[in-house]
Amino acid sequence: MKNDTLLVHAGRDPQAHAGMVNTPVFRTSTVIFPTLASYQDRKSHGDKFVRYGRHGTPTTYAFEEAVASLEGGYKTAAVPNGLAAIVASLTAYARPGAHLLMPDSVYTPARRFCEGRLASWGVRTEFYAPRIGAGIAGRLTPDTVAVYCESPGSQTFEVQDIPAIAAAAHARGIPVIADNTWATPYFLRPFELGVDVSIHAATKYIGGHSDLMMGVITANETHWDAIHKAVDDLGYSVSPDDCYQGLRGLRTLGVRLRQQMGNAVEVARWLERQPQVAAVNYPALESHPDHALWRRDFGGAASLFAVELRPEWGGRVQALVDSLTLFGIGSSWGGYESLVNLVQAGASRTATAWTPAGPVLRLHVGMEDPQDLIADLKQGFSAAAS
Known part of the structure; x- marks a missing residue:
């Protein structure tokens, strides 16, 4: 089935729930068994058997099944947030003595986990240039346990050649983990590119309404047991209410992404033409150095990108941001509303340099009319200039 059809039908079984089109919210901690023998034999019923609330309910399983179908993976585990998805996948x-490869453009909390907690466990993390591609083979060692990808990279939006990285890693029997939050399974099916474990902050586009904290981890059949055990060992669980919200967000994912991509491209192209702007880091633009790679692997683009301003705007950027009325100042992205934030350029990179000439803004373009967003940016530039 095509993505839009999967979004409507994946994880739904109305006849199993008295004909209800949406899987109901099942809330429970305790599950009662009819006999002692059935309680003791509960594990033989498989992953979807409800045996204790921490392990999930039919609502949880419906959401996980829908995500796995969209991703093209074997099975999915829901966890409390995106960072939990990162932590569990790396902990697996x-x-x-293990050696882990992480891109230098990785999400900063993931870097902190590697440099802090994993280092205390004796894991050595090496950060590599995001655009290394097949050159990753030269970084692999006998102790390498996983290669992690994030494409595009946080803040800088480099697109990684995941098929080349996966081919090199798989030649040595090493799994590839990828953060697919930006593209979502709607615009990128990671397992078709060679990824073994795909993670998301479902807080972002999957939830879609800025009211949900959740992460998901999907694995292929080979790596599912390791992921499932790590999630269980860490004690992660997600409420059925949140899984219901996640399912509701999934149903409109395609519609939202298509509109937000269209809005983002229009806003980004306008920004490219402004004299205050040095560069727009957005793979969907023809000017982006990885545009061809993005066109090869992705079916579309998220509505999140970075804007590098010219050096003289270093003293004006706060006035610019404060004067915006439609772009809210806040963390996260992927919701229906537009957001803006100031990027600490290059602050967390260690293997490669990123030294933009001026301040960098990260924009998330929401579902507002793009002409209204452009007008807001235009008045912001004027207010800050004066």
Whole structure:
């Protein structure tokens, strides 16, 4: 089935729930069994058997099944947030003496987890240039347990050649983990590119309404047991109410993404033409150095990108941001509303340099009319200039 059809039908079984089109919210901690033998034999019923609330309910399983179908993976585990998805996926392979490869453009909390907690467990993390591609083979060692990708990279939006990275890693029997939050499974099916474990902050586009905290981890059949055990060992669980919200967000994911991409492209192209702007880091633009790679692997683009301003705007950027009325100042992205934030350019990179000439803004373009957003930016530039 095509993505839009999957979004409507995945994870739904109305006849199993008295004909209700949406899977109901099942709330429970305790599950009662009819006999002692059935209680003791509960594990033989498989992953979707409801045996204790921490392990999930039919609502949880419906959401996880829908995500796995969209991703093209074997199974999915829901966890409390995006960072929990990162932590569990890395913990699944962590061991003393292990070597882990992470892109230098990785999400900063993921870097902190590697440099802090994983280092204390005896795991050595090496950060590599995001655009290394097949050159990753030269970084692999006998102790390498996983290669992690994030494409596009946080803040800088480099697109990684995941098929080339996966081919090199798989030649040595090493799994590839990828953060697919930006593209979502609607615009990128990671397992078709060679990824073994795909993670998301479902807080973002999957939830879609800025009212949900959740992460998901999808694995292929080979790596599912390791992921499932790590999630269980860490004690992660997600409320059925949140899984219901996640399912509701999934149903409109395609419609929202298509509109937000269209809005973002219009706003980004306008910004490219402004004299105050040095560069727009957005793979959907022809000017982006990885545009061809993005066109090869992705079916579309998220509505999140970065804007590099010219050096003289260093003293004006706060006035610019404060004067905006439609772009809210806040963390997160992927909701229906537009957001703006100031990027600490290059602050967390160690293997490669990113030194923009001026201040960098990260924009998330929501579902407002793009002409209204452009007008807001235009008045912001005027207010800050004066």
